[in-house]
Amino acid sequence: MKSLVFDSSSLISLSMNNLLWILEPLKAKYGGEFNIPASVKNETVDNPLRTKRFKFEALQIVELLTKNTLTLYLNAEVKTLSAKLLDIANNIFYINGHSLRIVHDGEMESLATVLLQKSDALVIDERTTRVLIEEPEALAALFERKFHTPIKVDNNKLKEFQKLIGYVYVIRSVEIATVAYNAGLLQRFANSETKKTVKTNVKKDLLEGILWGLKFKGCAVTDQEIEEIMKLEKV
Amino acid sequence: MEEKIKADILVILQDAALAIDANHIEDLKTISDHTLHNSATFQDEDSISIAILIYSIAKICERAKKDGSECTFPIAEKMVIKIREAAKYLENNDEKKYRKIIHELFGYIKKYETKFVHYATEIMQQARIKKGSRITEHGLSFGIVSQLLGISKWELMDYLGHTMVYDKENIRTKTTKERLNVAKRLFKI
Numbered sequence: 001m002k003s004l005v006f007d008s009s010s011l012i013s014l015s016m017n018n019l020l021w022i023l024e025p026l027k028a029k030y031g032g033e034f035n036i037p038a039s040v041k042n043e044t045v046d047n048p049l050r051t052k053r054f055k056f057e058a059l060q061i062v063e064l065l066t067k068n069t070l071t072l073y074l075n076a077e078v079k080t081l082s083a084k085l086l087d088i089a090n091n092i093f094y095i096n097g098h099s100l101r102i103v104h105d106g107e108m109e110s111l112a113t114v115l116l117q118k119s120d121a122l123v124i125d126e127r128t129t130r131v132l133i134e135e136p137e138a139l140a141a142l143f144e145r146k147f148h149t150p151i152k153v154d155n156n157k158l159k160e161f162q163k164l165i166g167y168v169y170v171i172r173s174v175e176i177a178t179v180a181y182n183a184g185l186l187q188r189f190a191n192s193e194t195k196k197t198v199k200t201n202v203k204k205d206l207l208e209g210i211l212w213g214l215k216f217k218g219c220a221v222t223d224q225e226i227e228e229i230m231k232l233e234k235v
Numbered sequence: 236m237e238e239k240i241k242a243d244i245l246v247i248l249q250d251a252a253l254a255i256d257a258n259h260i261e262d263l264k265t266i267s268d269h270t271l272h273n274s275a276t277f278q279d280e281d282s283i284s285i286a287i288l289i290y291s292i293a294k295i296c297e298r299a300k301k302d303g304s305e306c307t308f309p310i311a312e313k314m315v316i317k318i319r320e321a322a323k324y325l326e327n328n329d330e331k332k333y334r335k336i337i338h339e340l341f342g343y344i345k346k347y348e349t350k351f352v353h354y355a356t357e358i359m360q361q362a363r364i365k366k367g368s369r370i371t372e373h374g375l376s377f378g379i380v381s382q383l384l385g386i387s388k389w390e391l392m393d394y395l396g397h398t399m400v401y402d403k404e405n406i407r408t409k410t411t412k413e414r415l416n417v418a419k420r421l422f423k424i
Contacts, residue, residue, distance in 0.1 A: 009392065012392050016393065051387065095276050098276055098277065102379060103378060107376050126377045128376035128377075135408040145404070148272075
């Protein structure tokens with residue numbers, strides 16, 4: 001069965017923008033599973049349910065799980081593989097002789113799930129994991145700029161990590177939302193009635209509003225990328 | 236405690252005491268950033284807690300000043316004495332007593348919060364989120380930062396989204412078109 005794996009960061013951005021509901025029709029359109037590993041459930045459901053502030057958001061994610069829009073992927077191999085990925089990833093970059101711990105088990109569990117299921121893509125709004133997967137050299141350059149110190153890269157570890165993960169496609173909540181927009185799922189916010197009420201370009205406002213909303217809730221997307229999406233969508 | 240960490244914490248404590256003495260409260264926030272590199276590199280409790288502590292003191296003094304509350308000076312005076320005491324213990328390599336004083340300082344903040352603060356977000360929690368967002372800027376993942384600072388990813392992302400951190404450090408690993416096309420292909424758009 002083909003699948004996508006959602007990291008907690010993408011679910012959090014969608015949730016804080018009241019966009020979780022788009023996942024159900026998108027899943028039907030995709031024709032596969034939307035999986036989450038146990039750590040993502042912890043971060044998006046179990047932990048917020050113990051707080052006051054994000055309890056309701058957590059319950060909305062519970063609803064997606066009960067309706068099987070999201071599937072909890074439980075497999076002992078996830079723990080083993082994510083521990084391995086974690087160990088390698090956190091020993092790639094060195095600063096003043098210290099290995100830099102850059103990623104956490106939650107993020108590596110999501111990646112491990114992608115690998116074990118041979119999923120089509122990882123949906124993640126978190127920047128470090130995405131850059132580590134796609135272009136780790138860019139991460140080394142970022143560390144050098146931020147720490148004002150040369151960064152040593154353990155190329156053996158890096159190669160080991162890259163060999164282990166192979167090629168992984170990464171998308172974010174902004175791409176998910178743009179697809180939902182293209183699929184007409186958000187049409188009701190820009191229908192003829194809306195157009196009568198507001199005199200602006202409603203379709204443009206809609207897409208722009210969604211993309212900026214996701215950015216404002218932590219999705220790692222730049223204003224330039226949002227502008228480019230707007231141009232590509234010709235709205 | 237590593238020598239580098241100790242040296243940086245000492246600088247923070249000394250600078251913070253001077254800033255409070257001179258009533259230069261606004262300087263405290265900058266001073267609290269001094270251990271950010273260490274917090275991100277060593278990910279040790281001492282570097283992180285001192286950053287949270289000094290930032291929290293800055294917020295307390297700032298809020299008290301804004302509210303015209305009379306509590307500012309007694310609190311600040313008490314804190315300066317304790318800050319200098321902590322610095323003395325650290326200089327003498329007595330880490331156990333240093334940490335005890337830091338713990339007491341956090342206790343003062345908690346007491347202040349209970350007594351005076353009626354804001355939705357507690358001062359210390361706000362300090363954790365703020366420092367967490369600064370460490371995220373250094374390139375550590377949400378998961379690592381949440382764990383280090385004892386905050387949830389929800390709180391971190393909610394705050395981080397308003398900082399424009401990704402615009403300041405524009406890292407392009409794929410073009411916008413490439414990534415969007417992947418998504419469109421997956422969903423047959």
